[in-house]
Amino acid sequence: MSTDTISPEQGNRRFLAKLEERGVDVHACYQCGRCSSGCPVTEFFDVTTMEVVRLAAYGMEEMLLCTKAIWLCAACETCATRCPNDIDSAVLMDVLRELALRKGVEPAEPRVSAFHRSFLGSIEHWGRAYEVGLIVGYKMRSRDFTGDMNLGVKMFSKGKLSLMPHSISGKAEVRAIFSGKGKEYER
Amino acid sequence: MKLSYYPGCSLQGTARDYDQSVRGVCGMLGIELVEIPDWNCCGASSAHMTSHEVGIRLPLRNLLIAADLGLDILVPCAACFQRLKAAEKALQADPEHWDIDGDRPSVRIIHISELLSSPGIDKTIRQQVQQGLGGLKIGCYYGCLSLRNPKITDVVNYEQPDKLERIVSAIGARPIRWSHRTECCSGSLTMARPDIARKLVADIVEAAVRGGADALVTDCPMCQANVEGRQLDLSGGPKVPVFFITELISAALTGDYPARQKKLHLVEAGVLSTAMLEQQRSREETV
Numbered sequence: 413m414s415t416d417t418i419s420p421e422q423g424n425r426r427f428l429a430k431l432e433e434r435g436v437d438v439h440a441c442y443q444c445g446r447c448s449s450g451c452p453v454t455e456f457f458d459v460t461t462m463e464v465v466r467l468a469a470y471g472m473e474e475m476l477l478c479t480k481a482i483w484l485c486a487a488c489e490t491c492a493t494r495c496p497n498d499i500d501s502a503v504l505m506d507v508l509r510e511l512a513l514r515k516g517v518e519p520a521e522p523r524v525s526a527f528h529r530s531f532l533g534s535i536e537h538w539g540r541a542y543e544v545g546l547i548v549g550y551k552m553r554s555r556d557f558t559g560d561m562n563l564g565v566k567m568f569s570k571g572k573l574s575l576m577p578h579s580i581s582g583k584a585e586v587r588a589i590f591s592g593k594g595k596e597y598e599r
Numbered sequence: 600m601k602l603s604y605y606p607g608c609s610l611q612g613t614a615r616d617y618d619q620s621v622r623g624v625c626g627m628l629g630i631e632l633v634e635i636p637d638w639n640c641c642g643a644s645s646a647h648m649t650s651h652e653v654g655i656r657l658p659l660r661n662l663l664i665a666a667d668l669g670l671d672i673l674v675p676c677a678a679c680f681q682r683l684k685a686a687e688k689a690l691q692a693d694p695e696h697w698d699i700d701g702d703r704p705s706v707r708i709i710h711i712s713e714l715l716s717s718p719g720i721d722k723t724i725r726q727q728v729q730q731g732l733g734g735l736k737i738g739c740y741y742g743c744l745s746l747r748n749p750k751i752t753d754v755v756n757y758e759q760p761d762k763l764e765r766i767v768s769a770i771g772a773r774p775i776r777w778s779h780r781t782e783c784c785s786g787s788l789t790m791a792r793p794d795i796a797r798k799l800v801a802d803i804v805e806a807a808v809r810g811g812a813d814a815l816v817t818d819c820p821m822c823q824a825n826v827e828g829r830q831l832d833l834s835g836g837p838k839v840p841v842f843f844i845t846e847l848i849s850a851a852l853t854g855d856y857p858a859r860q861k862k863l864h865l866v867e868a869g870v871l872s873t874a875m876l877e878q879q880r881s882r883e884e885t886v
Binding site for chain 2: 528
């Protein structure tokens with residue numbers, strides 16, 4: 413992390429307005445640290461959740477979009493649930509991830525991003541998640557060909573992985589949802 | 600009682616046996632399930648983590664189909680439950696944003712443990728037990744998404760939930776007190792960062808063993824697959840099987856835990872049959 417002085421004066425007002433729209437009041441944080449002390453993955457983060465909230469209050473969007481933390485957040489919602497000031501830090505993480513993707517910022521945890529793309533790709537295609545398809549998609553995207561071979565074989569031998577996808581009739585509706593229409597994109 | 604039913608993708612894949620036990624148990628309790636026609640994936644964590652619009656619109660489509668049926672929705676998967684609730688909240692807050700006119704019939708979204716621990720059903724379960732679970736010591740494992748964020752789930756006791764404990768007691772097992780009931784197992788990261796999942800699962804299993812658990816029980820298919828699956832990577836230390844809540848109820852209500860069901864577990868799951876057998880023997884001795 414750079415040691416340059418960070419000040420709210422440099423803050424990105426547009427970013428702060430977006431957080432306000434999503435009901436995330438980062439200015440209410442008094443840095444008690446409950447979010448980070450309850451976070452199950454904080455030891456793997458490069459900046460803690462509490463730091464993410466403060467950096468957001470300073471409008472430091474660019475810096476945040478490059479962090480590992482936004483990708484390693486497991487979306488367990490412990491931080492937001494326990495915040496005494498009702499700051500929805502889990503939604504804050506969602507907003508940051510979405511901004512990073514839309515602005516084409518290289519994900520600091522490419523495998524996590526590859527997983528999300530594979531999972532969503534299978535829903536977009538079939539209407540339902542297709543586990544075998546998403547595993548293959550993930551392996552191609554992440555170039556992680558050998559990981560979890562044993563587990564996969566074991567699951568398969570127990571009949572837990574279905575070879576055939578489950579396709580729905582309303583695929584066109586589902587694809588429309590993914591097509592980028594909708595008011596959120598205009599914001 | 601008649602409910603609409605949203606199984607979700609896991610229950611068609613890795614957790615197919617969860618689907619079977621949910622349908623089986625509901626049948627035995629006289630609860631009729633009508634599967635939501637042509638339901639789609641709720642998007643789970645990946646959708647809302649990367650796109651607010653997709654994260655709400657996917658579960659919303661299911662909610663609207665269910666509203667047409669006019670029946671409350673039963674959801675066995677914690678992640679699906681939380682996403683359907685999130686869509687409900689978003690719709691209530693701003694129907695216009697989601698292109699919905701305001702006069703849709705409202706249906707309740709019910710997670711499986713809420714249904715099975717409700718006073719009337721709980722009583723029926725107690726009455727129908729054929730074979731109690733012999734005081735098997737169970738760690739009730741809730742994980743995250745059936746509880747959090749309470750602003751979405753409307754759960755009141757989100758730090759001290761007791762629904763699984765009440766069900767487990769009703770079927771003659773003994774819920775233990777332990778520390779990691781509502782800790783995250785990092786299911787959404789397990790494929791991309793198995794190292795993180797291994798660490799979190801190791802902590803959960805260690806805490807369960809410390810509390811004296813013979814087994815864990817859950818109502819989340821991601822937790823079940825992840826907490827059992829990642830134990831395969833752990834060297835040393837005792838392992839604990841993770842049962843689905845309806846798997847245990849089914850065993851108690853039918854008095855039978857089939858060998859083919861036991862074989863589906865990735866971690867040796869003999870403790871349940873053993874406890875049931877011991878219970879049966881001690882009952883025969885007293886007769």
